[in-house]
Amino acid sequence: MRIIQIIVGPLATNCYLVSGDDDPGALLIDPGADADTILMTLEAEEMSLRGIVLTHGHPDHTGALRKVVATTGAPVHIHPADAPLLRHTWPEYFVAEPPAGPGTVIREVRDGDVLKVGEADLRVLHTPGHSPGSLVLYGEEVAFTGDTLFAGAVGRTDLPGGAEADLAASLQRLVTELSPITLIYPGHGASSLLTQELQTNAWLK
Ligand SMILES: [Zn+2]
Numbered sequence: 001m002r003i004i005q006i007i008v009g010p011l012a013t014n015c016y017l018v019s020g021d022d023d024p025g026a027l028l029i030d031p032g033a034d035a036d037t038i039l040m041t042l043e044a045e046e047m048s049l050r051g052i053v054l055t056h057g058h059p060d061h062t063g064a065l066r067k068v069v070a071t072t073g074a075p076v077h078i079h080p081a082d083a084p085l086l087r088h089t090w091p092e093y094f095v096a097e098p099p100a101g102p103g104t105v106i107r108e109v110r111d112g113d114v115l116k117v118g119e120a121d122l123r124v125l126h127t128p129g130h131s132p133g134s135l136v137l138y139g140e141e142v143a144f145t146g147d148t149l150f151a152g153a154v155g156r157t158d159l160p161g162g163a164e165a166d167l168a169a170s171l172q173r174l175v176t177e178l179s180p181i182t183l184i185y186p187g188h189g190a191s192s193l194l195t196q197e198l199q200t201n202a203w204l205k
């Protein structure tokens with residue numbers, strides 16, 4: 001699996017391009033901002049966009065969605081509990097148009113669904129808490145954790161739809177279901193190893 005990280009927007013959101021080793025078909029995770037940079041990277045890496053996955057519906061993860069979809073026509077995968085956020089505007093973040101433009105193909109994904117990238121299967125884990133429809137994509141000892149789990153921290157639960165008890169249960173699930181040598185690629189900040197987090201992240205103890 002090839003993973004390319006692009007840091008975008010004022011909140012330094014981690015956007016990822018993931019493809020197979022010998023397959024240019026790529027998944028784009030969390031196009032938070034800077035659509036031109038994302039599109040240029042796709043071209044430079046000779047990847048063709050097969051789909052977009054949103055770890056959740058917050059505007060710092062969806063800011064470039066409209067333009068990327070308008071350019072590529074790629075379908076957008078999101079958990080149904082966060083899908084309504086794609087029809088919102090976010091004036092407080094200076095987002096005047098909803099992330100889903102006309103003609104956007106939205107494919108709702110649920111816990112246990114599998115997205116293919118090259119030879120790899122990436123499984124959807126529904127991990128509510130930071131938002132009701134937060135998800136983690138997990139496969140081949142790699143996990144894209146969005147704003148659920150960061151290196152040394154976890155997502156906030158004080159935004160609309162956030163729930164501390166749900167987040168605690170979701171984190172517990174990651175601890176039990178993920179291999180300890182899983183590489184964690186979070187929605188913001190540095191990547192990490194799950195073993196490292198188990199030893200040092202106070203929220204996982
Ligand atoms: Zn968020």
Ligand SMILES: [Zn+2]
Pocket residue numbers: 013058060061147187188
């Ligand atoms: Zn975020």
